[in-house]
Amino acid sequence: MRTVKEYTRVSYLGEEQIIPIYQYVCYVSNYDMNAIELHELYKQRSTSETWIEQVKGHAMAGSTLTDDFWANDILWQLSVFAYNISVMMRQKKSKFKKQEHRTFIEWFITVPAKITESGHQIEIKMYEHHFYKDAWEELDQLIEVA
Numbered sequence: 001m002r003t004v005k006e007y008t009r010v011s012y013l014g015e016e017q018i019i020p021i022y023q024y025v026c027y028v029s030n031y032d033m034n035a036i037e038l039h040e041l042y043k044q045r046s047t048s049e050t051w052i053e054q055v056k057g058h059a060m061a062g063s064t065l066t067d068d069f070w071a072n073d074i075l076w077q078l079s080v081f082a083y084n085i086s087v088m089m090r091q092k093k094s095k096f097k098k099q100e101h102r103t104f105i106e107w108f109i110t111v112p113a114k115i116t117e118s119g120h121q122i123e124i125k126m127y128e129h130h131f132y133k134d135a136w137e138e139l140d141q142l143i144e145v146a
Contacts, residue, residue, distance in 0.1 A: 001025045001035040092142045096135075 090096035113126035
């Protein structure tokens with residue numbers, strides 16, 4: 001299957017032309033489908049495999065090992081629960097929505113900060129020059145609005 005990826009301007013023998021840059025995809029399958037149907041099927045499969053990889057790698061599946069199966073099960077389920085909450089929190093802004101879970105953890109979870117509550121107000125106190133402070137404050141405002 002061939003699709004146009006982009007168009008580019010080239011100069012050939014003194015003449016300028018706009019030509020397409022093609023992207024090629026090849027599938028070998030025993031399904032009785034045409035190329036476009038196969039492309040859609042494999043695109044869905046690719047998305048599912050990406051999600052599985054994120055859960056395995058980013059929710060620490062298999063790395064929370066204790067001597068008790070049920071303890072490992074609970075720890076893994078809590079990791080998946082935290083992952084799902086973080087995905088829901090990030091849906092309002094495309095800059096956060098597109099971040100992988102590990103990046104999200106580095107930006108927002110492993111932050112040297114302190115959450116304080118006084119006078120029925122919650123405040124985040126962090127280092128004034130923290131690298132991701134602006135992103136943290138922006139996400140915090142999105143959560144407060146929700």
